[in-house]
Amino acid sequence: MATGRDDFVIAIRSAFLKKKDKQKFSLLTLIFLSIFVIILSNFNFKAIKIIKSSINEVIYRSSFLISIPENYFKNLKQNFDVHMNLYENYNKTKTELESFKQKKLSEDFLVKENEKLRSLIDENIKSNEIFAKVIIDKESPYLKSIVLNKGTRDKVKIGMAIIDGVYLVGQVIEVNYTNSRALLLSDLNSKIPSVLAPNNIQAVISGTGSDFGIIEHTQYEYEKKSQEEDVIAYTSGLGGLFKPGIPIGKIKKEQSGKVKFFSDFTQLNYVKITSYEIGSKK
Amino acid sequence: MSSLNKSPFLQIFFSYLPLIILFFSVFNEFDFNYLKLDYFSFNFVYLLIFFWTLRNPDHLGYLAIFFAGIINDVVIGIPLGISSFCYLLLCSVTAYIRNITLSPNFIKDWISLLFTILLINSIQVIILDLIFLIQVDYTNYLINSGFTFLFYPIFFVIFNFLNIRIVSKKND
Numbered sequence: 001m002a003t004g005r006d007d008f009v010i011a012i013r014s015a016f017l018k019k020k021d022k023q024k025f026s027l028l029t030l031i032f033l034s035i036f037v038i039i040l041s042n043f044n045f046k047a048i049k050i051i052k053s054s055i056n057e058v059i060y061r062s063s064f065l066i067s068i069p070e071n072y073f074k075n076l077k078q079n080f081d082v083h084m085n086l087y088e089n090y091n092k093t094k095t096e097l098e099s100f101k102q103k104k105l106s107e108d109f110l111v112k113e114n115e116k117l118r119s120l121i122d123e124n125i126k127s128n129e130i131f132a133k134v135i136i137d138k139e140s141p142y143l144k145s146i147v148l149n150k151g152t153r154d155k156v157k158i159g160m161a162i163i164d165g166v167y168l169v170g171q172v173i174e175v176n177y178t179n180s181r182a183l184l185l186s187d188l189n190s191k192i193p194s195v196l197a198p199n200n201i202q203a204v205i206s207g208t209g210s211d212f213g214i215i216e217h218t219q220y221e222y223e224k225k226s227q228e229e230d231v232i233a234y235t236s237g238l239g240g241l242f243k244p245g246i247p248i249g250k251i252k253k254e255q256s257g258k259v260k261f262f263s264d265f266t267q268l269n270y271v272k273i274t275s276y277e278i279g280s281k282k
Numbered sequence: 283m284s285s286l287n288k289s290p291f292l293q294i295f296f297s298y299l300p301l302i303i304l305f306f307s308v309f310n311e312f313d314f315n316y317l318k319l320d321y322f323s324f325n326f327v328y329l330l331i332f333f334w335t336l337r338n339p340d341h342l343g344y345l346a347i348f349f350a351g352i353i354n355d356v357v358i359g360i361p362l363g364i365s366s367f368c369y370l371l372l373c374s375v376t377a378y379i380r381n382i383t384l385s386p387n388f389i390k391d392w393i394s395l396l397f398t399i400l401l402i403n404s405i406q407v408i409i410l411d412l413i414f415l416i417q418v419d420y421t422n423y424l425i426n427s428g429f430t431f432l433f434y435p436i437f438f439v440i441f442n443f444l445n446i447r448i449v450s451k452k453n454d
Binding site: 010025031034036040059063145181 | 306310344347351352357358359360361362364367370371373377381382413414416417419422
């Protein structure tokens with residue numbers, strides 16, 4: 001029995017402490033080092049922030065360079081698909097354009113009316129936009145995020161909205177000197193205050209880790225109304241980070257509570273990093 | 283042809299191949315861990331580290347694995363050090379298995395991989411969810427662990443083939 005225990009101790013000691021010819025550090029040293037790194041990354045000291053930011057800068061750029069061949073083939077496939085579906089897309093777009101032209105007329109009127117009403121209550125919304133390129137969109141099953149090529153140098157701040165065309169796709173959660181990371185709406189940790197049109201019901205859209213979101217913290221009557229017609233989710237503007245009315249996604253009546261995001265997060269190439277100043281006119 | 287097989291460039295290339303694959307997979311956007319398929323993902327890096335540190339640790343150093351973990355954390359956006367810690371735990375299990383085993387046995391290795399992956403993923407979930415308060419999907423972790431375990435035989439054959447070539451080139 002004692003011999004068995006001795007063997008176990010010898011095997012453990014040898015596994016953790018013994019260095020092979022080509023190993024410069026023992027396993028135990030490196031395990032302690034990684035625990036030390038985990039603890040340090042939890043602190044927000046200036047020195048740690050600078051080191052973290054520098055590591056991020058180097059690795060993001062390297063990852064972007066290494067992914068160039070893969071991205072080239074990805075783009076090639078996309079272009080091929082677009083060419084193959086050209087005629088079909090043309091017909092579809094033609095029909096859509098006609099219906100949008102008609103809708104535009106009524107929308108122009110609403111925009112003017114909205115501006116007039118905002119001026120009546122002395123409210124204005126200013127926005128600052130920065131265009132950014134997506135340099136890494138490596139997603140993991142645990143975190144849905146993208147890395148953008150704009151950082152503190154370009155006045156990007158934590159909390160700014162990420163917009164694809166006119167659709168909301170996420171918000172900035174980490175900023176380095178020349179790049180930043182944005183959490184996508186589909187991430188489990190993403191919670192966006194929203195308003196559900198046309199019934200004007202307040203809700204929170206939460207990510208699920210998949211390519212759709214779910215409705216949380218809403219009124220009881222929403223369940224009933226969402227089964228009657230399709231619902232569009234917009235930002236509500238609560239919390240002050242985003243302006244009200246940015247389109248987020250659509251909830252089809254047959255898929256109650258499941259938000260299909262307008263933007264395809266796997267196809268993001270260029271986005272707008274936007275901050276809003278909502279206040280009264282001086 | 284035989285002169286090509288003995289080329290020093292190829293020898294060096296083959297001996298560094300596990301390291302190149304490791305860094306390529308942590309740096310690259312393409313990830314078996316996220317294949318955009320529902321209920322299917324597996325951790326290629328775990329399989330790579332498990333095989334090489336068990337069968338031929340000379341070609342995959344612990345320091346390189348530590349740095350690969352740091353890079354993986356930065357690229358996927360989780361707190362620094364977590365992947366390194368998990369990878370090194372995997373290494374410690376393989377080092378222990380190597381020390382207690384006289385003749386390698388595939389089935390025993392395979393079963394120990396299952397327990398190791400479950401342990402590592404549990405530790406990762408505990409660190410992310412309870413310490414850093416990052417919400418994670420437990421189902422994804424379970425599916426990932428399951429497929430990582432199931433895919434080991436396939437990658438074992440591929441890596442073993444590579445390992446035999448590396449060893450034979452060394453002995454030439």
